[in-house]
Amino acid sequence: MxxxxxxxxxxxxxxxxxxxxxxxxxxxxxxxxxxxxxxxxxxxxxxxxxxxxxxxxxxxxxxxxxxxxxxxxxxxxxxxxLARAFQRTNIFPKMTVLENVVSACITRQERNLNFRTPYKKLTQIHQRAYEILDSVGLTAMAQRLSGTLAHGNQKLLDIAVALALExxxxxxxxxxxxxxxxxxxxxxxxxxxxxxxxxxxxxxxxxxxxxxxxxxxxxxxxxxxxxxxxxxxxxxxxxxxxxxxxxxxxxxxxxxx
Ligand SMILES: Nc1ncnc2c1ncn2[C@@H]1O[C@H](COP(=O)(O)OP(=O)(O)O)[C@@H](O)[C@H]1O
Ligand SMILES: [Mg+2]
Structure with missing residues (x-):
């Protein structure tokens, strides 16, 4: 069990x-x-x-x-x-879809990131964010402002943000x-x-x-x-x-x- x-x-x-x-x-x-x-x-x-x-x-x-x-x-x-997706979504509407997920990925890595973080690591974060967007079917909307997404896609983005926290x-x-x-x-x-x-x-x-x-x-x-x-x-x-x-x-x- x-x-x-x-x-x-x-x-x-x-x-x-x-x-x-x-x-x-x-x-x-x-x-x-x-x-x-x-x-x-x-x-x-x-x-x-x-x-x-x-x-x-x-x-x-x-x-x-x-x-x-x-x-x-x-x-x-x-x-x-612990992560959650909200009844009323909890995304940053003026950031793009990708930026929302990247922010969550950075939150996850917070302790390991600073001004000396190598570029390669930041590239990996972008790749990770794209993988997560792909897993919820939002890749095509990566560059859209989050607040302009239809309600259903905002809910999916909220789930993506939660997933980025691993x-x-x-x-x-x-x-x-x-x-x-x-x-x-x-x-x-x-x-x-x-x-x-x-x-x-x-x-x-x-x-x-x-x-x-x-x-x-x-x-x-x-x-x-x-x-x-x-x-x-x-x-x-x-x-x-x-x-x-x-x-x-x-x-x-x-x-x-
Ligand atoms: N921050 C709060 N301040 C005062 N009352 C609250 C607060 N949050 C929830 N409540 C009250 O607690 C009860 C349960 O709410 P909630 O947990 O949102 O229910 P559910 O999600 O099951 O619909 C409701 O009567 C709601 O008005
Ligand atoms: Mg409720």
Whole structure:
């Protein structure tokens, strides 16, 4: 059995006295492709913000690769091998597509770069950036200003930027949000392909149940900041609690969980 790359232990976070993540615990095995589902406001993005250091938890631990990273700033979590693509993309719109990815590659190499860095090394970074753009199908747009890309391509660029950080764990917050049905499935195929080729552990948040049940090895259902259920797609689709509040004919989770 694979070791756990991430352990969330008794994690809690409230905003203005309102508990958004409530004593939440779960484990992610190294190499896993898993989904987090749950209604709007369940705390899914907040969970990613806690894991990647954008929020400091009120209590609890986040053990990544054996180290408690709770409260560690985002640039430090990146150095440890955590990266994420955002629900609302996090690219520099006035930089070109290539520059966005090069910047992320440089961030990855930060400690090894300075004014004496040989030209060859900088050329290697450019080559690496092009490889990453190729892996998400954006090579032809390398010189475009990122802000001028269509929404779907901006989402792909956000994934490319995350990949340039060479993460061991990649968190994808609604990678297909706002895409057309065709774009959604292309992106899902791409995510699955990247997972298979790069062997990176991936956790993604997604609302489309066909996608979630189509590609996940494991699904976690979040409800009011709590784990309602976790299991394989088969286990989740047979889980009476989940069926009652989320997957039934009339999903009631927004009100009832
Ligand atoms: N920075 C913040 N300040 C105050 N409330 C927040 C903040 N971030 C999230 N929330 C609240 O926490 C709840 C969960 O939000 P979120 O994690 O974005 O949910 P989800 O991603 O599952 O839709 C929501 O009610 C949201 O308004
Ligand atoms: Mg969200």
């Amino acid at each position: 694979a070791a756990d790359i991430l352990r969330v232990e008794k994690l809690s976070k409230s905003f203005s006295g309102r508990l958004v993540i409530d004593n939440l615990s779960f484990r992610v095995a190294e190499g896993e492709l898993s989904a987090i589902i749950g209604p709007n406001g369940a705390g899914k993005t907040t969970l990613f913000n806690l894991i990647t250091g954008y929020h400091v938890p009120d209590s609890g631990k986040i053990i990544f690769n054996g180290q408690n990273i709770a409260g560690l700033q985002p640039f430090k979590t990146v150095r440890l091998g 993460p061991r764990l990649l968190l994808l917050d609604e990678p297909t949000a706002g895409m057309s049905p065709d774009e959604r499935w292309q992106t899902v195929a791409l995510v699955k392909d990247l997972w298979e080729r790069l062997k990176v552990t991936m956790v993604f948040i997604e609302h489309d149940m066909d996608i979630v049940f189509g590609i996940s090895q494991k699904i976690r259902v979040l409800c009011y900041g709590n784990l309602l259920a976790e299991g394989t797609p088969k286990e989740i689709s047979n889980n009476l609690k989940v069926i009652e509040v989320y997957l039934g004919e009339k999903p009631m989770m927004d009100e009832a969980c």
